[in-house]
Amino acid sequence: QAIQTCAENAANRKLSKKKNGKDILDKAQFIENLGLTETVELAKEAIPYHRKINGKSLTQDVQLTATDVNAVTPQRLRLEVPVGVPLPWPTDRPPTGWLLCNGAGFDKTRYPLLASAYPSGQLPNLRG
Incomplete structure (x- = not known):
C-alpha cells in the first residue's frame, strides 16, 4: 500500500508541459539542479540600465535614429x-x-x- 501511495503522489506531482514551469514548486532548487545558478546570476546584470546610448537610457527598447548612429542618409549625402x-x-x-x-x-x-x-x-x- 505504501508503494502505491508513493506512486500516486508522484503521479499527482507530475509537471504539465502546458504550464511552462509555472507549476515548479521550488524554482531556485530546480535552477540549481540544472546547474544554471551562475548563469541566472550573470543574466541579472546583462542589461546595464545605468548606461546610455547617445543620451538615451537603456530602460526599455531604444529607438535609434539615423542621426543617433551617424548613418548615411540621402540628406547627409547631399551635404557631404x-x-x-x-x-x-x-x-x-x-x-x-x-x-x-x-x-x-x-x-x-x-x-x-x-x-x-x-x-x-x-x-x-x-x-x-
Missing part, C-alpha cells in the same frame, strides 16, 4: 558628397534629386552643378 560622384544605392530608385548612372543625357540648365562634373550633359553608364 560632391555633385557628380557616383555612389551605389541599395534600392531600384535613387534618392530624390539623384540620377541613375545609366548613360542617359541630362538637362545641364536644370543640373548646373552636375554639368560641371559631366560637361557633355551625359551621365556615365555604370550598369552591369
Whole structure:
C-alpha cells in the first residue's frame, strides 16, 4: 500500500508541459539542479540600465535614429558628397534629386552643378 501511495503522489506531482514551469514548486532548487545558478546570476546584470546610448537610457527598447548612429542618409549625402560622384544605392530608385548612372543625357540648365562634373550633359553608364 505504501508503494502505491508513493506512486500516486508522484503521479499527482507530475509537471504539465502546458504550464511552462509555472507549476515548479521550488524554482531556485530546480535552477540549481540544472546547474544554471551562475548563469541566472550573470543574466541579472546583462542589461546595464545605468548606461546610455547617445543620451538615451537603456530602460526599455531604444529607438535609434539615423542621426543617433551617424548613418548615411540621402540628406547627409547631399551635404557631404560632391555633385557628380557616383555612389551605389541599395534600392531600384535613387534618392530624390539623384540620377541613375545609366548613360542617359541630362538637362545641364536644370543640373548646373552636375554639368560641371559631366560637361557633355551625359551621365556615365555604370550598369552591369
